[in-house]
Amino acid sequence: MPKIVAQKKDWIKLGYKLFSEQGVSGIVIEKMSRKLKCNKSSFYWHFKTKKEFIDQMVEFWVNNETEQIIKLTENEKPTSNKIKTLIELVYKKMPNQDFVFYLKRYAQKDKKTLIVIENIDNTRVEYVKVLLQEIGYTSKDAKLKSSILYKHLIGYHEIMRYKEQDENFLKGVLNEINQFIKV
Secondary structure, X not given: OOEOOOOHHHHHHHHHHHHXXXXXXXXXXXXXXHHXXXXXXXXXXXXXXXXXXXXXXXXXXXXXXXXXXXXXXXXXXXXXXXXXXXXXXXXXXXOOOOHHHHHHHHHOOOHHHHHHHHHHHHHHHHHHHHHHHHOOOOHHHHHHHHHHHHHHHHHHHHHHOOOOOOOOHHHHHHHHHOOOOOO
């Protein structure tokens, strides 16, 4: 007999994984309840609608893929170490890498999600801009370089999407980044 209620975090983690694999079409409550070995009503205990569920997955993504990374980076001193830690964290290939790919597709029809993505993009670029200013770049140069770095990151992950990342990936990434940012 299945358990009646799965925890909210279990639904979100499973949804995040499935969304990363198939986008919104992967979010099928009945299939998810079977995977969680619980009743379908458990979903509705935590979320009123599928839309609310997706909104909370997006919030989970924001917290884990931006806010947590900034917090981990902020623990480093001096600023050059913050930048190196940031690069190591964000360039490392992670499971569920396609979440953003599917999220951007979903955002084409959901303005609220599009705004969240734009805000996250701006937050990330602005954070790096501030770090670059701390190590001596002018505001103008820091803004341009942080934008280039962000685009490099997106391109890097797209190129690495279906490839294995070797254990020395960071050395190659830092070599490329040092062509336009001296850390």
